[in-house]
Amino acid sequence: MVTFFEKYGGEETISKVVDYFYDLVLANDTVNHFFAGTDMEKQRRHQTKFISFALGGPNQYSGLSMAKAHEEMNLQPVHFDAIVGHLRAALAHFGVSERDIADALSKVESLREDILYK
Numbered sequence: 001m002v003t004f005f006e007k008y009g010g011e012e013t014i015s016k017v018v019d020y021f022y023d024l025v026l027a028n029d030t031v032n033h034f035f036a037g038t039d040m041e042k043q044r045r046h047q048t049k050f051i052s053f054a055l056g057g058p059n060q061y062s063g064l065s066m067a068k069a070h071e072e073m074n075l076q077p078v079h080f081d082a083i084v085g086h087l088r089a090a091l092a093h094f095g096v097s098e099r100d101i102a103d104a105l106s107k108v109e110s111l112r113e114d115i116l117y118k
Contacts, residue, residue: 030082
């Protein structure tokens, strides 16, 4: 079975999706303050590895657990939903099918409890 990662061009495509995603996130006043002072180049590389792994690519992710990474951020549902919306838009922008977007977002949704209210 071909993974999402392979179907859409691997890490090169995921990297483009992540760049576009962060352009949307950083333009959104609901969530952009969470990235103030963040090294965005490092963040983009890190997120590319994480999303690549989450979508069936090789496990190159060596970061913190979701709960630990979001500790003391006190993220609320409105923040999580904004991020998910931007990821949906980025995936759609790069021609990902609705079915594959739904599959990808269900993986993200499974992380909700590890991210919110931390």
